[in-house]
Amino acid sequence: MAKTDLLFYLSAFLFCSGLLIIFTKKNAIMILMGIELMFNAANLNLVLFNFQKTGMEGQFLALFVIIVAVCEATVGIAIILKTYHYYNTSVPDQISDLKEKP
Amino acid sequence: MMQEIILYLFIGSSIASVFVMILNRNIFYGALALLVCLISLAGIYALLEAEFLAITQLLIYAGGVVVLLIFGIMLTNKISGKPLHTDSHNWLSGVIISTALFGVLVVSFQQVKIINAHNDSYLINHINKVGIELMSTYAAPFELSGILLLVCLIGAAFTASSFKKKTNG
Amino acid sequence: MTATEFSSSPFLLALILLSLPLVSSCVAFFIKDKFAWLSPLISSLLLLLTFLASSVLLFQVDSQPTNKFTIDWFSINNKPITIGFLLDTPALLMTAVVSFVSLLVHVFSAGYMAGDKGLVRYFGLLGFFTFSMLGLVMSSNLLLTFCFWELVGFSSYRLIGHWYEKHTAARASTKAFLINKVGDLGFLIGLMILWSISGNLEILSLPPISSTWLTAAGICIFIGVIGKSAQFPLFNWLPDAMEGPTPISALIHAATMVAAGVFLLVRIEPVFTPDCLVLISVIGSITAIAGAIGALFQFDIKRILAYSTISQLGFMVMAIGSGATESGYLHLLHHAFFKAGLFLGAGSIIHAMHQAQHHTPDAMDVQDIRNLGGLRKKLPITFLGFIICSAALAGLPLTSGFLSKELILSEMSVWASSAISWRWVIMGAAWIVTFLTPLYIFRLVWFVFFNKPKNEIQIQEVPLIMRVPVLMLSLGAITFLFAQDSWQLTSIIGRLVPSSTHTDITITLVSLILISTSLVTGYFIYRQKELTMQSDLLSPQFYLDWLNDRIVRFTLFLSSITSVFDKKWIDTFIHGLAYLQVTLAHVVSWSDRNLLDGFVNGTAYSTRGIGSMTRSLANGKIQSYLLWAMAGLVIFIFWILY
Numbered sequence: 001m002a003k004t005d006l007l008f009y010l011s012a013f014l015f016c017s018g019l020l021i022i023f024t025k026k027n028a029i030m031i032l033m034g035i036e037l038m039f040n041a042a043n044l045n046l047v048l049f050n051f052q053k054t055g056m057e058g059q060f061l062a063l064f065v066i067i068v069a070v071c072e073a074t075v076g077i078a079i080i081l082k083t084y085h086y087y088n089t090s091v092p093d094q095i096s097d098l099k100e101k102p
Numbered sequence: 103m104m105q106e107i108i109l110y111l112f113i114g115s116s117i118a119s120v121f122v123m124i125l126n127r128n129i130f131y132g133a134l135a136l137l138v139c140l141i142s143l144a145g146i147y148a149l150l151e152a153e154f155l156a157i158t159q160l161l162i163y164a165g166g167v168v169v170l171l172i173f174g175i176m177l178t179n180k181i182s183g184k185p186l187h188t189d190s191h192n193w194l195s196g197v198i199i200s201t202a203l204f205g206v207l208v209v210s211f212q213q214v215k216i217i218n219a220h221n222d223s224y225l226i227n228h229i230n231k232v233g234i235e236l237m238s239t240y241a242a243p244f245e246l247s248g249i250l251l252l253v254c255l256i257g258a259a260f261t262a263s264s265f266k267k268k269t270n271g
Numbered sequence: 272m273t274a275t276e277f278s279s280s281p282f283l284l285a286l287i288l289l290s291l292p293l294v295s296s297c298v299a300f301f302i303k304d305k306f307a308w309l310s311p312l313i314s315s316l317l318l319l320l321t322f323l324a325s326s327v328l329l330f331q332v333d334s335q336p337t338n339k340f341t342i343d344w345f346s347i348n349n350k351p352i353t354i355g356f357l358l359d360t361p362a363l364l365m366t367a368v369v370s371f372v373s374l375l376v377h378v379f380s381a382g383y384m385a386g387d388k389g390l391v392r393y394f395g396l397l398g399f400f401t402f403s404m405l406g407l408v409m410s411s412n413l414l415l416t417f418c419f420w421e422l423v424g425f426s427s428y429r430l431i432g433h434w435y436e437k438h439t440a441a442r443a444s445t446k447a448f449l450i451n452k453v454g455d456l457g458f459l460i461g462l463m464i465l466w467s468i469s470g471n472l473e474i475l476s477l478p479p480i481s482s483t484w485l486t487a488a489g490i491c492i493f494i495g496v497i498g499k500s501a502q503f504p505l506f507n508w509l510p511d512a513m514e515g516p517t518p519i520s521a522l523i524h525a526a527t528m529v530a531a532g533v534f535l536l537v538r539i540e541p542v543f544t545p546d547c548l549v550l551i552s553v554i555g556s557i558t559a560i561a562g563a564i565g566a567l568f569q570f571d572i573k574r575i576l577a578y579s580t581i582s583q584l585g586f587m588v589m590a591i592g593s594g595a596t597e598s599g600y601l602h603l604l605h606h607a608f609f610k611a612g613l614f615l616g617a618g619s620i621i622h623a624m625h626q627a628q629h630h631t632p633d634a635m636d637v638q639d640i641r642n643l644g645g646l647r648k649k650l651p652i653t654f655l656g657f658i659i660c661s662a663a664l665a666g667l668p669l670t671s672g673f674l675s676k677e678l679i680l681s682e683m684s685v686w687a688s689s690a691i692s693w694r695w696v697i698m699g700a701a702w703i704v705t706f707l708t709p710l711y712i713f714r715l716v717w718f719v720f721f722n723k724p725k726n727e728i729q730i731q732e733v734p735l736i737m738r739v740p741v742l743m744l745s746l747g748a749i750t751f752l753f754a755q756d757s758w759q760l761t762s763i764i765g766r767l768v769p770s771s772t773h774t775d776i777t778i779t780l781v782s783l784i785l786i787s788t789s790l791v792t793g794y795f796i797y798r799q800k801e802l803t804m805q806s807d808l809l810s811p812q813f814y815l816d817w818l819n820d821r822i823v824r825f826t827l828f829l830s831s832i833t834s835v836f837d838k839k840w841i842d843t844f845i846h847g848l849a850y851l852q853v854t855l856a857h858v859v860s861w862s863d864r865n866l867l868d869g870f871v872n873g874t875a876y877s878t879r880g881i882g883s884m885t886r887s888l889a890n891g892k893i894q895s896y897l898l899w900a901m902a903g904l905v906i907f908i909f910w911i912l913y
Binding site for chain 2: 005006007008009010012013014015016017019020021023024025026027028029030032033036037040043044047048050051056059060062063064066067068069070071073074075077078079080081082084090091
């Protein structure tokens with residue numbers, strides 16, 4: 001069944017794209033989106049392996065991954081809002097209180 | 103046959119939306135592209151006999167998380183008519199590393215021998231089974247995830263709240 | 272040697288003797304300043320015990336079967352270096368003299384240094400000084416001798432600079448120490464050469480082999496003696512060392528510091544080859560004449576005595592170089608007595624004048640003999656001691672100085688009389704010194720004791736504790752002590768001085784004529800000056816000023832000649848050399864800038880580049896951290912998989 005093989009490559013592509021977004025984008029919310037994309041890539045993999053065997057463990061694991069991802073997104077957004085109030089920016093590079101001043 | 107066409111459609115739309123996310127400078131469009139990508143993935147889940155997961159994906163991700171992100175975008179960018187641009191950097195090294203990782207993953211997947219033990223069971227009611235499993239085998243993780251969500255809710259609300267700490271309250 | 276034999280032998284006593292001054296030194300450092308008056312008492316008592324022990328050893332020396340006790344210290348190339356005592360007659364005589372003079376100096380210092388705020392430190396170092404000198408005298412090995420030699424130099428440095436708040440004293444002590452170091456270096460090199468040619472540093476068992484290297488070793492060791500005993504090129508530290516307390520000068524000049532050099536010459540006399548002895552006698556004669564002339568033109572009472580010491584040491588070295596070793600050594604012992612007496616007498620005068628000056632408002636330099644005069648009536652006891660010691664220094668009959676000087680002169684005349692040679696020059700130098708010595712000491716005594724007092728200040732005789740040492744030393748300067756054929760000590764001296772040596776009557780007559788001529792000359796010179804001083808025709812210092820002026824003018828003339836020569840020839844040469852060097856320096860600097868600096872800067876730039884490259888990874892941007900961490904992970908995966 002060739003289509004499931006194609007889906008493996010799709011999950012790899014999604015993961016790498018999420019990684020690329022995390023590397024390149026400067027906005028914290030965009031980084032958070034990249035992280036969500038990587039979660040989904042992992043979830044797709046889990047569902048694929050669950051599809052190829054009997055039983056439902058993969059599905060449940062994916063379910064709990066979604067729950068945890070939601071928690072992560074919520075807390076992440078809360079932290080971003082807080083830092084935005086404090087530093088008036090949502091770009092992580094500009095938050096550099098601990099960096100050695102030149 | 104119809105299934106395969108729909109599958110390819112979903113795959114294509116997700117890849118396209120990911121490219122939009124990477125290349126577009128407007129962060130709001132990025133959020134919308136993520137929404138498209140998540141919906142496409144929900145369709146793929148449904149085709150892979152994970153109907154409950156697909157619905158959950160739609161409800162939680164597409165309905166919750168993306169809305170939450172859009173709220174975040176709204177709150178952290180001063181809306182003044184001009185598009186919500188976000189800068190980007192590290193293009194060269196990021197592309198090199200991501201491509202290298204992609205190559206590693208593709209080669210690894212090609213080497214994996216996947217024994218397909220799947221038997222066609224389109225007629226089984228998976229949602230029913232999921233409900234039973236959730237309440238029996240996975241009851242403890244289920245309750246724990248509920249507690250996790252509560253903690254997360256309180257923590258996020260506390261973190262984001264902007265009340266001033268009263269001295270000697 | 273077993274333990275019982277050791278305890279019954281003289282070596283235990285020698286060990287106790289050696290350790291007593293050290294104990295005194297250690298005790299002094301534990302005495303609080305509040306009980307400073309205890310320090311002279313304890314130190315003097317311990318020194319008295321030392322002197323008694325050395326006397327016992329000296330009288331027992333005949334009955335001992337062995338006079339050498341050594342233990343192995345360490346070994347180089349399977350050749351052992353030993354450490355121990357060598358208690359033969361010269362060492363024990365020196366020990367007795369050193370401890371006696373040191374005892375008297377301790378007693379004198381108790382009066383002289385009373386009220387000094389560094390009293391405890393002074394007595395501690397005095398004890399240490401005595402300890403070092405005793406160790407040097409009794410040591411059986413040249414390396415051990417060298418150790419004590421250095422200790423002597425160190426403690427004299429500390430004592431000369433006792434009043435270190437005075438700038439001149441601090442400078443003088445540093446100068447003494449550094450000039451001594453020059454000599455010590457020579458000594459050390461000499462020891463190395465000696466070790467490499469013979470593999471043996473034991474005193475009295477040094478091999479009498481003759482070679483060029485042995486000459487070199489002898490000359491090097493003699494350089495050490497030159498430094499320590501203030502011989503010709505290196506004697507200028509000794510007059511400056513007069514900045515120290517006067518009892519210290521007495522100790523340095525009489526028994527400990529400068530005597531160490533001559534003592535060493537006597538100890539290792541077999542080492543010196545004939546070539547080396549020529550050098551020793553020449554240096555000694557130059558020193559003797561230079562010191563005597565220096566003493567003739569000084570006004571400071573202590574500096575006169577210092578130059579006199581230089582002259583006398585040169586005389587002894589000259590005697591040793593001429594083969595009259597025993598007589599030279601005898602003169603060293605005699606000199607210890609009368610020179611210590613002279614210095615303590617000078618200390619008494621200075622002390623008395625200082626005390627008197629407290630009551631008068633006008634300040635003057637109490638050490639300047641032009642400010643002194645007529646002290647014969649005011650300080651009778653000191654005068655008595657001083658005049659006896661001066662007579663001994665001048666070599667008048669019935670004094671110890673006469674005896675040893677006649678011995679030296681007669682031995683030298685035998686040595687020189689073979690044929691007309693350079694030896695006659697040395698002999699002539701000895702005669703000149705014999706003539707000059709009474710002259711300068713007469714000048715000193717005349718100015719201090721006989722001349723009319725320059726100012727009417729009330730001078731009182733110094734306390735008893737300071738009078739007694741001077742008198743005891745002057746007793747030692749009278750002939751019956753250490754005489755050749757009387758009293759009990761003759762047996763010891765008799766072994767020291769070969770029986771074949773006898774004083775030549777003609778030599779005695781010639782020297783007596785010289786001494787009396789000298790005294791008469793001095794009397795007329797200085798008496799006449801006394802007369803002319805009142806007649807206002809001539810300045811009070813007529814002759815000396817005139818002579819000084821002549822000398823200075825002659826020196827200036829010489830220096831102008833040399834300066835012309837210097838400008839015309841040497842400067843041209845030096846300028847040419849300098850231009851050459853500057854040109855060379857430019858070439859070198861160009862190559863330095865462009866080649867060496869280029870290389871160095873290139874290294875620095877590349878290092879800096881690598882540094883900033885690696886530093887840019889840690890730029891504080893979280894995404895970059897993540898990126899490079901991921902890069903590392905990918906590389907890791909590649910490495911694992913392929």
